[in-house]
Amino acid sequence: xxxxxxxxxxxxxxxxxxxxxxxxxxxxxxxxxxxxx
Amino acid sequence: xxxxxxxxxxxxxxxxxxxxxxxxxxxxxxxxxxxxxxxxxxxxxxxxxxxxxxxxxxxxxxxxxxxxxxxxxxxxxxxxxxxxxxxxxxxxxxxxxxxxxxxxxxxxxxxxxxxxxxxxxxxxxxxxxxxxxxxxxxxxxxxxxxxxxxxxxxxxxxxxxxxxxxxxxxxxxxxxxxxxxxxxxxxxxxxxxxxxxxxxxxxxxxxxxxxxxxxxxxxxxxxxxxxxxxxxxxxxxxxxxxxxxxxxxxxxxxxxxxxxxxxxxxxxxxxxxxxxxxxxxxxxxxxxxxxxxxxxxxxxxxxxxxxxxxxxxxxxxxxxxxxxxxxxxxxxxxxxxxxxxxxxxxxxxxxxxxxxxxxxxxxxxxxxxxxxxxxxxxxxxxxxxxxxxxxxxxxxxxxxxxxxxxxxxxxxxxxxxxxxxxxxxxxxxxxxxxxxxxxxxxxxxxxxxxxxx
Numbered sequence: 001x002x003x004x005x006x007x008x009x010x011x012x013x014x015x016x017x018x019x020x021x022x023x024x025x026x027x028x029x030x031x032x033x034x035x036x037x
Numbered sequence: 038x039x040x041x042x043x044x045x046x047x048x049x050x051x052x053x054x055x056x057x058x059x060x061x062x063x064x065x066x067x068x069x070x071x072x073x074x075x076x077x078x079x080x081x082x083x084x085x086x087x088x089x090x091x092x093x094x095x096x097x098x099x100x101x102x103x104x105x106x107x108x109x110x111x112x113x114x115x116x117x118x119x120x121x122x123x124x125x126x127x128x129x130x131x132x133x134x135x136x137x138x139x140x141x142x143x144x145x146x147x148x149x150x151x152x153x154x155x156x157x158x159x160x161x162x163x164x165x166x167x168x169x170x171x172x173x174x175x176x177x178x179x180x181x182x183x184x185x186x187x188x189x190x191x192x193x194x195x196x197x198x199x200x201x202x203x204x205x206x207x208x209x210x211x212x213x214x215x216x217x218x219x220x221x222x223x224x225x226x227x228x229x230x231x232x233x234x235x236x237x238x239x240x241x242x243x244x245x246x247x248x249x250x251x252x253x254x255x256x257x258x259x260x261x262x263x264x265x266x267x268x269x270x271x272x273x274x275x276x277x278x279x280x281x282x283x284x285x286x287x288x289x290x291x292x293x294x295x296x297x298x299x300x301x302x303x304x305x306x307x308x309x310x311x312x313x314x315x316x317x318x319x320x321x322x323x324x325x326x327x328x329x330x331x332x333x334x335x336x337x338x339x340x341x342x343x344x345x346x347x348x349x350x351x352x353x354x355x356x357x358x359x360x361x362x363x364x365x366x367x368x369x370x371x372x373x374x375x376x377x378x379x380x381x382x383x384x385x386x387x388x389x390x391x392x393x394x395x396x397x398x399x400x401x402x403x404x405x406x407x408x409x410x411x412x413x414x415x416x417x418x419x420x421x422x423x424x425x426x427x428x429x430x431x432x433x434x435x436x437x438x439x440x441x442x443x444x445x446x447x448x449x450x451x452x453x454x455x456x457x458x459x460x461x462x463x464x465x466x467x468x469x470x471x472x473x474x475x476x477x478x479x480x481x482x483x484x485x486x487x488x489x490x
Contacts, residue, residue: 004081006097010072011105014059014484016374 041112043082067109123438142199144395151205154273171398208239237285249294265310298326305338326361372451389435
């Protein structure tokens with residue numbers, strides 16, 4: 001088995017696709033049931 | 038370096054379109070996308086390794102990578118009981134609940150009566166059972182709820198509160214809503230934010246202007262365009278409500294307080310008729326968000342594949358129009374991408390996190406607007422926060438890692454047993470489990486593919 005080249009390793013943090021809401025996803029800030037968010 | 042091994046709680050997601058893989062911890066999240074070399078490195082730890090062994094198997098300095106993977110529990114000391122740590126996190130959170138510090142908002146069920154007759158609505162289905170908690174909240178009860186909340190805010194040292202007007206159709210009891218708003222305004226030392234869930238049909242100009250003046254966030258539903266909406270959102274004789282709702286959306290636009298989004302409920306009845314045209318409608322109305330949800334209790338007639346396909350297609354369309362498209366189905370995915378129980382606390386929703394209290398017209402308390410189970414009474418509010426108290430028991434039961442049904446599920450912590458109402462009202466919970474797993478996988482695959490572009 002060949003040695004693993006650390007320099008070739010990529011570690012990325014996934015991001016959500018699409019627009020990011022200008023508000024935090026919390027209490028009633030979107031057009032959605034307030035008690036569920 | 039002490040010996041380390043790959044955590045048994047790691048889960049891997051692959052996409053057919055790329056050689057990248059996503060790896061995350063089913064208890065603590067922290068997803069990472071790895072290229073094949075990265076995955077080879079992680080897999081070195083299938084067996085216990087120390088630094089000497091790693092040095093022999095790699096070229097370059099692996100220390101920072103080992104540190105990064107150790108900090109997010111991808112690599113752990115052999116035999117580490119990771120569930121024990123989760124248990125400690127639960128106890129820490131419960132201590133906060135006991136101190137009442139988790140409470141962020143209250144909901145006043147000002148009306149348990151609705152002028153609509155939507156067959157899928159839980160209030161319609163429960164009928165008289167809902168009414169057992171009283172029909173309409175009177176001003177004395179509403180005032181008592183606000184005073185109790187203000188007292189609680191004082192006790193935990195906060196001046197900012199949130200009040201939601203909800204349940205069946207709150208505008209039926211507009212008089213009490215208005216009295217509550219004026220009363221809250223008169224309370225010095227407190228600042229309140231407001232929200233309302235309404236079907237809009239009873240809204241008049243005076244109400245609309247009051248909503249605007251108090252900056253009340255409006256959550257309103259439109260279940261598709263006319264054909265789709267009118268199949269399920271009806272008055273009691275079955276007549277559709279689309280045109281009525283549109284008239285009220287127009288009214289809000291006229292007074293320069295437009296809706297910033299709509300909620301869409303989809304059942305087996307209107308499923309085929311809800312499509313991208315409702316997103317076009319939202320765009321025309323300059324809305325910023327759409328909350329799209331399948332009936333959380335009864336939508337089992339639609340196959341899991343069909344549900345996922347529709348969400349992913351509509352979401353992709355909404356993304357391109359810069360409209361935020363989400364729903365209850367997105368909760369596990371959101372949790373997984375944005376929070377970790379290593380540092381943070383969460384459960385599925387604010388009700389099971391002990392972040393909100395709902396007051397019924399008769400002064401009884403529920404954790405969620407849609408629940409029929411009382412957890413206490415306003416006159417004995419303190420009891421729900423004590424050991425053995427109903428709120429504490431609910432939060433404990435629903436804290437991730439504490440549900441045997443969910444053990445070792447691929448979204449164990451991020452779903453944590455899903456919606457409180459689905460779980461308590463549905464006998465076929467496994468079909469909902471399948472759906473949450475499938476939609477989360479689809480969203481994660483999308484994230485992997487995005488990271489390559």
